[in-house]
Amino acid sequence: MKKTKLGTTRIDVSAICLGTMTFGQQNTEAEGHAQLDRALAAGINFIDTAEMYPAPPSAETYTRTEQIVGTWLKKQPRDRVVLASKVAGPSRGRDWIRGGRYDADCIRAAIEGSLRRLQTDYLDLYQIHWPARNVPVFGQTRFDPAQEREAFGIEEQLRVFDDLIRAGKIRHLGVSNESAYGVMEFLRVAEKAGLPRIATIQNACSLLNRSFEQALDEVCFRTGVGLLAYGALAAGQLSGKYARDAGAPGRLTLFPQWSPRYMRGSVLEAARRYEEIARSRGLDPAQMALAWCYSRWYVNSTIIGATSLQQLEAAIGALDIRLDDETLARIDAVHAEIPNPAQ
Structure with missing residues (x-):
């Protein structure tokens, strides 16, 4: 499988990263291990998880995914796997994660918990799951100054991660669900x-x-920060299964309140049009959507999720x-008419 450098690091990662957020809820431990085995056999060396998973998160399932990955990882040569996890940011209605706090003590507690569950001494990549400051994420599309609040500062965060890197607990740091401002500020403060x-x-x-193409693409091109793309199938909407049967088994029917951005009318219409393009070109809709994401010049690695x-x-x-070129032109035409409905 094609490999590329992880951002500006010296780590080689596969073009596909196996996401694990279904492990422990939609997938059993045995099923998760089977996916991990198949991924490794196919040349996928990059695994992504988070302390908060499985998703949707709950107090009852919190940390299960890391535990499942850990019981598999302990049987593997550690240097064959590039392992990424995430520390949960400040509360988004999840006070059961360290009381909803996010500070230096929380980060230190989080990494120790993740290393213990994953049964490893270090993580190759440790990511901030969402920003500490006020920023529109997870379907919010506009910045709202009225939502400003005190937040754990970027320099203070970096100092904690610096300690963890020096201690050998993590090799590299990443952000998630960030904005162009956030990426540039993390880089500016670090320098x-x-x-x-x-x-x-x-x-x-x-x-x-x-x-991502509205500013972050240029930011990452000029700074070398690598995009780990998630949601390439938009919670299954781009597979075409919901267009055929609104009650089809999947995340959007199992967890209808989890991510309403994928249920907007504009999302349904755009997904229907993309499926039409795929069918007319003799392609499976899900594979067309993935192939499009895999081919983007700004994608470092694409995180895929599966339940089978x-x-x-x-x-x-x-x-x-x-x-x-014709398929790409038709895709761009739909995008021009219905831009970013799931943003």
Whole structure:
């Protein structure tokens, strides 16, 4: 499988990263291990998880995913796997994660918990799951100054991560669900204070959400920060299954309140049009959506999620699909008419 450098680091990662947020809720431990085994056999060396997973998160399931990954990882040669996890940011209605706080003590407690559950001494990449400051994320599209609040500062965060890197607990740092301002500020503060530089940003990127192209693409191009793209199938909307059957089994029917941005009318219409393009070109809709994401010049690695080995095989197979100019032009035409409905 094609590999690339993780941001500006010396770490080689596969073009596909296996996401694990279904492990412990939609997938059993055995099913999770089977996915991990298949991914590794296919040349995927990059695994992404988070202390908050599985998702949607709850007090009852919190940390299960890392535990499942950990019981698999302990049986693998550690240097064959590039492992990423995330520390939960300040409360977004999740006070059961350290009382909803996010500060130096929380970060230190989080990394120790993740290392223990993952049964490893270090993480290759440790990511801030969402910003501490006021910023529109998870379907919010506008910055609201009225929501300003005190937040754990960027320099203070970087000093904690610097300690963790020096202690050998993490190798590199990343952000997630960040803005162009956030990436630039993390880089500016790091350079000014001589602190660790972020290597990656993990943000949504799909046919239904190309907002990365509105500023972050240039930022990452000029700074070398790598995009780890998630949500390439927009919670399954781009597979076409919900267009055929609104009650089809999947995340949007199992957890209807989890991510309402994927249920907007404009999302349904755009997804229907993308499916039409795929069918007319003799392509599976999910594989077309993945092939589009895999081919973006600004994507460092695409995080895929599956609930079955069949879905995983299809996602891996999409890496060999090359979309022709006509298909790409038709995709761009839909995007021009219905831009970023799932942003």
